[in-house]
Amino acid sequence: MTNHTYTRPRVYVLVWLTLLALLAVTVATAFLPLGWANTPVNLAISVTQAALVMLFSMHLRAAHPLVKIIAVIGFFGIGILIILSLFDVLTR
């Protein structure tokens, strides 16, 4: 079940640099006057960063499908909570 394919350190450093780059981008876009598009852009970048960390540093890429489901299921649970609660708050 667990992976024995060891990720080469080079990959970790590459991921690290990408994350720092994305950090710079996200901070930069925060100051661009994009109006309503600002929030989706910031969130998209943070989702990408999170995906990078989970796939590479947390070895999800080579993990058993069950582990992938467990990794994602928390986000779905909160998604349901936010979406249905907002559906109430916004249509009140």
Place this chain on the structure above:
Amino acid sequence: MNSTAIATHESYLSSGWNWWSWLSTLDHKRIGIMYTVSITLLFGIGGAAAAMIRLDLLTPHSQLVSIETYNKLFTVHGVIMVWFFLIPSIPATLGNFLLPMMIGARDLAFPRLNLLSWYLFVGGAVFTIYALLNGGADTGWTFYAPYSTTYTSSQVFAVATGVFIAGFSSILTGLNFVVTVHAMRAPGMTWFRLPLFIWSMYATSLILVLATPVLAMTLMLMVFERTFGIGVFDPALGGDPLLFQHLFWFYSHPAVYIMVVPAMGVASEIISCFTRNSVFGYRFMAFAILAIAAFGFLVWGHHMFVSGQSAYAGTVFSLLTFLVSVPSAIKVFNWTATLYKGQVSFEAPMLYALGFIGLFTIGGLTGLFLASLGLDVQLHDTYFVVAHFHYIMVGGAVMAFFGGIHFWWPKITGRMYPEGWARFSAILTFIGFNLTFFPQFIVGYLGMPRRYPEYAPEFQVWNVFSSAGASLLVFGYVLPLIYLLWSLRYGERALNNPWNAKGLEWETASPPPSENFHATPVVTEEAYAYARAESPHG
């Protein structure tokens, strides 16, 4: 294993009887027993509160206790029965004891974590009982803001801390069960050869793991708001009390499935054994359990139809609630169909299981009344709702829990319970239960609100019926305690498989050795392969 051989060898019980051998055990069976003892004591406290409530409600004016005390009584009854009895009842006792044995494992995946779960549970109970002794909370088990956060000075902090700690016990037990079912099944035990009790433990554990953290953080937000006087639920600061209800019910509706799904698993085991028949539509039953666990997370808004939630959101939640009740309906029909062309016998566990089907069916059907938007306006927060969830939780979960205790008692203790007394108490519980809670449906539609120590005089006749029924129900619960303890010493010695039941747990000694099986069993046949096996008692 010849079923007539009497177990005389070294069992998990005889490996030490001093305090330390119990308090430091890593054996899932001993931890299961420690849970059983703890929740029995807590059931006593919750039951005593219920008895005082029923006595106080005999008269329209609250004469037994003051109305402030009454509010604390139903809070104690709610908190203890929900978090310290019902949620742990089947998973922590029967689940802990039987799950490893039924899948052919030596123990759970993380024994130390399992012992930690018990200590967390007891720690949580200590906080709650401390609060009870120091005046208790008076917010009801629902802790609705802004009353719980701003307007009450009762022991909300201590009770919330107790439930918070006990929540971690639930999470860790759930984690333990999910990993064990995935990683430690015996050779040949494929997913669709798993007994339905294991399916129910698996689905319950998924809900335990995915819902309980939400409760923990919601209680933490509530307690912080109470302590620092500021929070997102405080209407004075622009916060939204309905946000607390959303977060609370996002946990609490899946929690009611935590309480009833294990009972479904136990019922399937008992019914298939005492009808000598494989469960009708095994795969449908397994998928129905998973569907209940999954859809259970989408429907919490039906607790808030009249709470100020928008009509559109209420409509969506009403539709989703109707969808989640279909799997439960399927299960009831499948249990009934299991009796078809079987060899039906009526030992005590079977009486409890049949009682479970009857009461769970009534509970489920009245849930449909409440899911209908139009009707819920009249029924919400009345005794109709009280009767509905007692039919499901007490009629369903507790009947199945007692059925399971009786069914696996020979395996757990190596002793047989007295059959006559057990059948009598099963029937007495069924009758007492109906007398107690059916009148509440009627007084509910009449409009009698919940949590009322002082009620309008015309509701009194139904409350007297209900209290009378409760006095019968008390015996239904006390009797098993007596004769089961009696059976520990004087009960007839049990065979390894007294019911000739299918399942790996019956293929080892009663009571089983510490390592469950001398050799890891290999599974070759399907689940419930009763097909014409000889009936109980040979």
Place this chain on the structure above:
Amino acid sequence: MDSLPFFPDRASTIAGSIDNLYFAWLILSGVVALAVAVAIVWFAVRYRRGSAADRSLGDVAEHEKTMHHIEIVWTVVPLVLFLAMFFWSAKVYYRSVTVPKDALPIYVVAKQWMWHAEHPGGEREIDELHVPANRPVELLMTSQDVIHSLSIPGFRIKQDVLPGRYTTLSFTANRPGEYHLFCTQFCGASHSLMVGRVVVMEPAAFEGWLSAHANMPTMAARGAQRYRQLGCGGCHDAQATVRAPKLDGLFGRPVQLRDGRSVLADERFIRDAVLQPTQDVPAGYDANMPSFRGQISEEELLEIIEYVKSLSNAT
């Protein structure tokens, strides 16, 4: 025991259709429960251990196929049934919660353990509610402290009363008499004492009652006085020089907001404008109105709202 109360009396137009829903579910669940019970007893007796009933299953594949058919049937049938009942009950619900245009407003303020009701004409009541028969009434409710819930079983209506917000209940009583009024959301020590009675009167008797209890100036008059006392006129009067939205004819009209949203100027809009002025700023104005939170009680706020309403239907 003279009469065993099985059923609350029907005293509003919606009560009938809600009872029909209740009977429909009673019959449906009764049939299902009976079917399950009869099936269990029949199978239990016929196939009891040792009985001579025929238990041959025939060939397995055949049995497997029929089993699947049965499972499909008792999945689809409940689903269809539930959807039908869902639509019916949703329809009744929307009829119950939709407030008719010409409803007589009564303002209800709930506070820990009593109900304050106030009629536009200034009549005030505690734990009582006098309403005319055969005329739509709208209860505009708010709470001063915790969440309460106004329930009148005789009218089959119930609605939580939230602090910091208005919630509404509407009904048309159609049978004169006295009915229970309960608080059904736990609100503290004397939650069970927070009860009252609703008195449904013939329209003529109701007018008589109103005039007999009109010992206070009308709400609108008191609202106008509060309006001047708090200095609202300085900005909002028609001839005021300060750039502030004018109130004449405002109530009931949609308002275009600064951030592009369009909101109906109802009671909730006016309440938010008074307590949290910078939240919904109308287009063309800047957010410089001070908040009056803490300076106005719930009753006074309702009076100001009644005054603003009078400005719109007066013109």
Place this chain on the structure above:
Amino acid sequence: MAEGVTACAPQFDDAEQQRTASNLGIWIFLATEILFFGVLFAAYAITRVRYPEAFAAASRLTNLPLAGTNTAILVTSSLTMALGVHAAQHGARRAIVGWLSVTVALGCAFLAIKAVEYRLDYLEHLVPSLDFRYAGPQADQVELFFYMYFFITGVHALHVLIGIGCIATIAVMASRDTFSPDYFTPVDVTGLYWHLVDVIWLFVFPVLYLISRS
């Protein structure tokens, strides 16, 4: 125990099964951690949707430079942790201790900067219920923002503290040569936990500091 423990706990059949169970177990625990923080995000998001301007104004008062540095620090500590786990996979004892020590140092730096940030917030009278002064409009909602800000960052900082404790313990165990290519589960598990603490901060940072800041 130079070559490390290859046998497995009694309830398992072999080490492979034990590794699978541990991996499943830690991932389920991480799922509950995601849910713990998810509830706070949900409460924050739902309150923010009701008061967009107030929360935007409030988020402009937060200290972006410090938070940006903190994000960089945590991302770097995630790298050093990953390299530490890599070293454990190859049984390079000195490398494990080295990388884990750097990770602990970076974690402490994160907490130090966090303390400085809290101190600055206190000096600017932004700490709810303790000493909160804000002259602008919708002061109550701004106070709600800072209530959730301190709640989320506080719970996260607590998790960073716990992480530092675990990594330090693992580093000490590693220095006593406990781990080997066949047995490095504790390092792997602590690494996964630390990465998740970083993932959560990758969501906390934009949500609290960046959204509609311009």
